[in-house]
Amino acid sequence: MLEIKPYSPVYKEDMQKVCLNTAYATAYEPVERNYLLNSYCDYYVDNEPETCFAAVDENGTAQGYIICAPDFKKFIKQAKPYIRQSKKSGFDHYCEGIAERLALRAFSRSYPAHFHIDINGNFQGKGTGTQLMNTLLDTLKSKNVKGVMLITGSGNVDAIRFYRRFGFKTVIGKGPAAVMGLKLR
Secondary structure, X not given: OXXXXXXXXXXXXXXXXXXXXXXXXXXXXXXXXXXXXXXXXHHHHHHOHHHEEEEEOOOOOEEEEEEEEOOHHHHHHHOHHHHHHHHOOOHHHHHHHHHHHHHHHHOOOOOOEEEEEEEOHHHOOXXXXXXXXXXXXXXXXXXXXXXXXXXXXXXXXXXXXXXXXXXXXXXXXXXXXEEEEEEOO
């Protein structure tokens, strides 16, 4: 059983590994690593630690996380150095990042927060995702955040089913990605 703990810099390297482990086969190649960590991990733990949580095993190793930017306007201003760094990963990744930020921006009035959740494979299916999600949602509600959204693959049926259990609704579900949102107040 993993314990959910508030983010601490001692978990950063473990969380980076989780980000890469749960991505695709080439995630550890330098260009891909640069893109993934700058786009989906480092900004959040460096700038939004109060809304980042680690799922930690008995050895003190983070095996999963949920990381969140509770305010899109703040995120888009502070993420510029990470975006510039991820541009070095090539035109395809640059375009993917633009598309993701445009989708987030389009719905940021209703859903100002967005998050990423990842858990190493051998720790999935044991309630860790539910614990992480409940911890984040409780934290966002306590901060009076209006709503939260995420982007996932439109064909990722298991993930979509997981998010729907918490009340997330599909905002856009056409094409390769689904944008889902949850009103918190």
